[in-house]
Amino acid sequence: xxxxxxxxxxxxxxxxxxxxxxxxxxxxxxxxxxxxxxxxxxxxxxxxxxxxxxxxxxxxxxxxxxxxxxxxxxxxxxxxxxxxxxxxxxxxxxxxxxxxxxxxxxxxxxxxxxxxxxxxxxxxxxxxxxxxxxxxxxxxxxxxxxxxxxxxxxxxxxxxxxxxxxxxxxxxxxxxxxxxxxxxxxxxxxxxxxxxxxxxxxxxxxxxxxxxxxxxxxxxxxxxxxxxxxxxxxxxxxxxxxxxxxxxxxxxxxxxxxxxxxxxxxxxxxxxxxxxxxxxxxxxxxxxxxxxxxxxxxxxxxxxxxxxxxxxxxxxxxxxxxxxxxxxxxxxxxxxxxxxxxxxxxxxxxxxxxxxxxxxxxxxxxxxxxxxxxxxxxxxxxxxxxxxxxxxxxxxxxxxxxxxxxxxxxxxxxxxxxxxxxxxxxxxxxxxxxxxxx
Amino acid sequence: xxxxxxxxxxxxxxxxxxxxxxxxxxxxxxxxxxxxxxxxxxxxxxxxxxxxxxxxxxxxxxxxxxxxxxxxxxxxxxxxxxxxxxxxxxxxxxxxxxxxxxxxxxxxxxxxxxxxxxxxxxxxxxxxxxxxxxxxxxxxxxxxxxxxxxxxxxxxxxxxxxxxxxxxxxxxxxxxxxxxxxxxxxxxxxxxxxxxxxxxxxxxxxxxxxxxxxxxxxxxxxxxxxxxxxxxxxxxxxxxxxxxxxxxxxxxxxxxxxxxxxxxxxxxxxxxxxxxxxxxxxxxxxxxxxxxxxxxxxxxxxxxxxxxxxxxxxxxxxxxxxxxxxxxxxxxxxxxxxxxxxxxxxxxxxxxxxxxxxxxxxxxxxxxxxxxxxxxxxxxxxxxxxxxxxxxxxxxxxxxxxxxxxxxxxxxxxxxxxxxxxxxxxxxxxxxxxxxxx
Numbered sequence: 102x103x104x105x106x107x108x109x110x111x112x113x114x115x116x117x118x119x120x121x122x123x124x125x126x127x128x129x130x131x132x133x134x135x136x137x138x139x140x141x142x143x144x145x146x147x148x149x150x151x152x153x154x155x156x157x158x159x160x161x162x163x164x165x166x167x168x169x170x171x172x173x174x175x176x177x178x179x180x181x182x183x184x185x186x187x188x189x190x191x192x193x194x195x196x197x198x199x200x201x202x203x204x205x206x207x208x209x210x211x212x213x214x215x216x217x218x219x220x221x222x223x224x225x226x227x228x229x230x231x232x233x234x235x236x237x238x239x240x241x242x243x244x245x246x247x248x249x250x251x252x253x254x255x256x257x258x259x260x261x262x263x264x265x266x267x268x269x270x271x272x273x274x275x276x277x278x279x280x281x282x283x284x285x286x287x288x289x290x291x292x293x294x295x296x297x298x299x300x301x302x303x304x305x306x307x308x309x310x311x312x313x314x315x316x317x318x319x320x321x322x323x324x325x326x327x328x329x330x331x332x333x334x335x336x337x338x339x340x341x342x343x344x345x346x347x348x349x350x351x352x353x354x355x356x357x358x359x360x361x362x363x364x365x366x367x368x369x370x371x372x373x374x375x376x377x378x379x380x381x382x383x384x385x386x387x388x389x390x391x392x393x394x395x396x397x398x399x400x401x402x403x404x405x406x407x408x409x410x411x412x413x414x415x416x417x418x419x420x421x422x423x424x425x426x427x428x429x430x431x432x433x434x435x436x437x438x439x440x441x442x443x444x445x446x447x448x449x450x451x452x453x454x455x456x457x458x459x460x461x462x463x464x465x466x467x468x469x470x471x472x473x474x475x476x477x478x479x480x481x482x483x484x485x486x487x488x489x490x491x492x493x494x495x496x497x498x499x500x501x502x503x504x505x506x507x508x509x510x511x512x513x514x515x516x517x518x519x520x521x522x523x524x525x526x527x528x529x530x531x532x533x534x535x536x537x538x539x
Numbered sequence: 540x541x542x543x544x545x546x547x548x549x550x551x552x553x554x555x556x557x558x559x560x561x562x563x564x565x566x567x568x569x570x571x572x573x574x575x576x577x578x579x580x581x582x583x584x585x586x587x588x589x590x591x592x593x594x595x596x597x598x599x600x601x602x603x604x605x606x607x608x609x610x611x612x613x614x615x616x617x618x619x620x621x622x623x624x625x626x627x628x629x630x631x632x633x634x635x636x637x638x639x640x641x642x643x644x645x646x647x648x649x650x651x652x653x654x655x656x657x658x659x660x661x662x663x664x665x666x667x668x669x670x671x672x673x674x675x676x677x678x679x680x681x682x683x684x685x686x687x688x689x690x691x692x693x694x695x696x697x698x699x700x701x702x703x704x705x706x707x708x709x710x711x712x713x714x715x716x717x718x719x720x721x722x723x724x725x726x727x728x729x730x731x732x733x734x735x736x737x738x739x740x741x742x743x744x745x746x747x748x749x750x751x752x753x754x755x756x757x758x759x760x761x762x763x764x765x766x767x768x769x770x771x772x773x774x775x776x777x778x779x780x781x782x783x784x785x786x787x788x789x790x791x792x793x794x795x796x797x798x799x800x801x802x803x804x805x806x807x808x809x810x811x812x813x814x815x816x817x818x819x820x821x822x823x824x825x826x827x828x829x830x831x832x833x834x835x836x837x838x839x840x841x842x843x844x845x846x847x848x849x850x851x852x853x854x855x856x857x858x859x860x861x862x863x864x865x866x867x868x869x870x871x872x873x874x875x876x877x878x879x880x881x882x883x884x885x886x887x888x889x890x891x892x893x894x895x896x897x898x899x900x901x902x903x904x905x906x907x908x909x910x911x912x913x914x915x916x917x918x919x920x921x922x923x924x925x926x927x928x929x930x931x932x933x934x935x936x937x938x939x940x941x942x943x944x945x946x947x948x949x950x951x952x953x954x955x956x957x958x959x960x961x962x963x964x965x966x967x968x969x970x971x972x973x974x975x976x977x
Contacts, residue, residue, distance in 0.1 A: 149815060150846040150847070151847065156846060158845065176614070176618065177618050177620050177847060179618060180597075180614065180616055180617055180618070181615070182614070183837075185689075185837070186836075188860075189629070249626055250625060252621070343588060345587070376587035382587070398626050399624065399838055400837055400838050407596065409615060410587070
């Protein structure tokens with residue numbers, strides 16, 4: 102196996118975590134290899150009590166490399182709600198492990214030297230990875246402090262749950278995708294969201310004065326992270342402390358419906374709409390409609406803001422297997438655990454994707470020809486693959502043609518997946534091809 | 540059914556909750572009936588977002604009647620850890636509901652008028668109650684904001700889990716019950732615990748300068764509640780903020796082994812010993828040894844202090860059915876879900892109780908002839924009944940002769956169970972007799 106230094110990306114962009122916690126001062130430092138930053142080896146929170154220099158609290162949880170521990174222990178840092186698994190039996194995932202997958206090779210984008218799957222898993226700082234083929238677990242790996250019954254923050258993979266749920270409520274007629282947001286949330290009438298349609302919010306084609314640039318410490322996303330409860334309130338902070346206090350302050354900029362721009366606040370608006378049309382907290386609806394029907398092994402945790410609103414744009418913490426169950430349900434056109442959980446038409450609509458032209462305007466260099474539909478990233482490749490993606494390497498990769506689902510948790514020092522898509526995407530494709538061969 | 544006002548206890552003692560949150564000023568006010576303080580009817584945390592006067596946060600969660608909501612939502616107020624259910628199947632509890640139990644009558648202690656079981660359940664401000672007879676659910680009720688997959692804080696019922704776990708580690712030879720505490724926790728050598736034996740800590744016969752008087756706002760238990768993370772740190776507080784910072788400050792007072800005095804800090808010392816002898820966090824040991832083997836429906840939540848230490852003296856939040864599974868495992872001499880979870884000798888040792896003479900010194904007027912053994916309350920009655928008890932009405936009542944387990948969550952405005960034992964205890968006995976008849 103190649104050494105880490107050969108594989109590592111140039112350390113040129115600052116992780117959202119680090120930026121939020123420390124500002125960009127570490128930008129030029131080396132992050133340390135995955136092995137050097139293994140949270141179990143570093144002894145975070147070991148001992149009774151842990152020595153002061155090994156303690157992690159909400160205030161230092163997002164420092165690097167503490168984040169390699171805290172991504173697995175978010176509920177120990179702040180208030181969370183339970184996304185209940187319900188009371189039913191666990192839907193067992195059959196296991197048929199394969200030894201051939203680690204050695205599968207691929208060519209990273211823009212490189213001249215091949216890597217193996219095992220190298221790719223390490224290079225992205227994966228904390229856990231599971232591959233389902235035809236519904237059977239063919240690989241399941243845990244690293245650092247992770248294990249099968251340990252949840253991990255899914256970051257923006259959360260959005261794909263929220264988007265799917267929204268599509269389900271549209272299919273039920275509870276939400277009109279062509280209605281303006283203000284029909285459901287009058288509090289947003291005067292904001293940039295007021296005249297956007299639900300569909301525009303779902304597909305993130307809203308025009309808003311809001312920046313999600315992870316390399317800018319003054320970006321709107323920092324204010325979002327505080328208001329949503331995803332990061333602690335800094336001393337002296339006088340901005341909004343609850344997500345529903347923050348959303349109405351976001352102004353319009355440009356026009357809606359003219360192109361894709363990734364902004365987490367759109368997802369939080371969906372959560373608000375879900376709560377309004379159901380009269381329930383949105384994570385409760387997620388449990389009733391999806392989580393409790395998947396035969397999940399565990400309740401999931403979701404981060405709350407100071408008013409008890411769940412962070413549906415990035416705050417879900419599931420176990421790896423439970424995330425795999427959701428991916429598998431999507432792959433099977435919504436039918437899993439003996440029941441039609443998600444209408445097949447909803448899955449078809451999502452996996453068909455949206456406008457590639459709208460998407461291209463966002464300029465993702467690693468995602469040519471992709472689109473963004475209902476909070477999912479759609480590749481439009483020959484396998485019909487589509488993804489849920491979260492910063493620092495969280496992923497659900499669904500490849501219908503290969504009958505494969507890959508789920509991954511990671512704690513990459515860099516936030517944007519674009520920084521390691523050159524490894525991840527061809528690696529997924531190579532595994533798919535290997536599984537299709539035998 | 541009798542009106543509430545007839546049934547209500549005189550409002551003479553101040554709930555721990557209220558005391559911690561507001562001081563004793565509400566002591567003379569009427570608490571309001573169970574129906575009038577129903578948290579669902581009062582609309583706590585309803586709406587998206589909830590209106591400001593209906594919001595509950597950690598800082599006001601222990602006000603009355605907000606506590607009727609917050610006892611079910613502790614994890615939404617502060618950091619908690621997961622006591623994992625593991626990955627195995629749910630051990631289904633068979634259901635054979637009986638309609639005759641609500642009308643069972645009994646005479647409350649010191650009263651001349653009979654009550655029914657249904658009246659008793661309401662009078663104690665029960666949030667949920669479940670009765671198992673021969674392993675089958677014969678009654679299961681949820682009130683207010685509770686339901687089958689909603690956890691509820693178990694308060695000092697938590698201690699009985701911790702005590703049982705300690706006995707299991709003693710049985711395994713990992714802990715010597717006759718060793719001084721300082722052998723396992725040198726940090727406590729200079730404290731009042733230093734020369735106490737593990738057995739004295741387990742049975743709460745330590746002599747300590749520590750008061751658990753819930754009617755005294757300056758009692759040590761307030762400092763405990765802050766240090767353990769069970770209540771928020773008040774502005775200006777400069778005392779210990781972590782339980783392992785607090786325990787070493789407790790001095791000796793009197794002699795060890797001369798009588799029972801109920802002090803939660805003993806249980807926290809057990810948690811520390813468990814962590815030291817296993818090298819794991821104690822809630823992780825609880826999961827491995829007990830929770831993950833019960834076929835639990837849900838992970839449980841446990842409140843953490845600022846250093847990540849679980850509050851093993853009062854911070855566990857299980858669902859009602861999962862608490863029933865534990866009670867049933869105890870009733871069945873430790874064998875449940877197809878396996879011997881707790882050694883039969885451990886159950887026998889606990890249920891046999893300790894010295895009645897030692898217990899009598901504590902002066903519990905509602906518990907004549909009882910004893911306290913390994914964090915369980917033992918009745919020594921003709922049925923061999925024993926209990927886990929938590930403030931405000933949390934209970935596991937195990938009646939081996941009647942083959943009955945009753946589990947109850949409550950949010951009684953009064954802290955001490957002694958304030959409503961006059962109803963609870965004869966009610967349990969009456970149900971036991973009814974079940975034994977047919």
